[in-house]
Amino acid sequence: ETGVTQSPTHLIKTRGQQVTLRCSSQSGHNTVSWYQQALGQGPQFIFQYYREEENGRGNFPPRFSGLQFPNYSSELNVNALELDDSALYLCASSLDREDYEQYFGPGTRLTVT
């Protein structure tokens, strides 16, 4: 059974640019959640996708958007990057949107300069 994978591992972008992060969910999981973890902080919920539809969103601006594909993999897109967007971005998958057990990927470290 393959776990949750994320790509790329690290990324450096310039303020104002756009970035796309990718996540492959664990086999059989139809729900993917994205979290932002700033240095020294706990992860903050960005949004969740369930069966290709957005299923809940945290307190993040619209320039954070996402997508889920028919194979349940997912993308996180961030437009107009700001310095404060520098963080570890974590993806988590679960069997279903009501299943309390989430499996996290290793994360993508984004640095905005």
Add this chain to the structure above:
Amino acid sequence: GNSVTQMEGPVTLSEEAFLTINCTYTATGYPSLFWYVQYPGEGLQLLLKATKADDKGSNKGFEATYRKETTSFHLEKGSVQVSDSAVYFCALSPYGGATNKLIFGTGTLLAVQP
């Protein structure tokens, strides 16, 4: 709103010492409660969980009991090892929501010295 407060770190202990990391929460209804662990350079791993009041979650020698009367879910281990050095996050998943989103505390760094 929903929130989690956990004790500030770092917590520095000698090997075989007793560990307590305090966690309290604010939530409506009956949230599910979790402890996650993050080893250096890695993502989060679920350590243990409790889904209703008075449940005790346990794993790898760690324990936590869901106390609704004190809105707490303190993490304990009787004898820590150097390999337990990591950041520990307390989290909740709100009751009855359309998502299983997690709300995390700020994390507590545990450093165990030989």
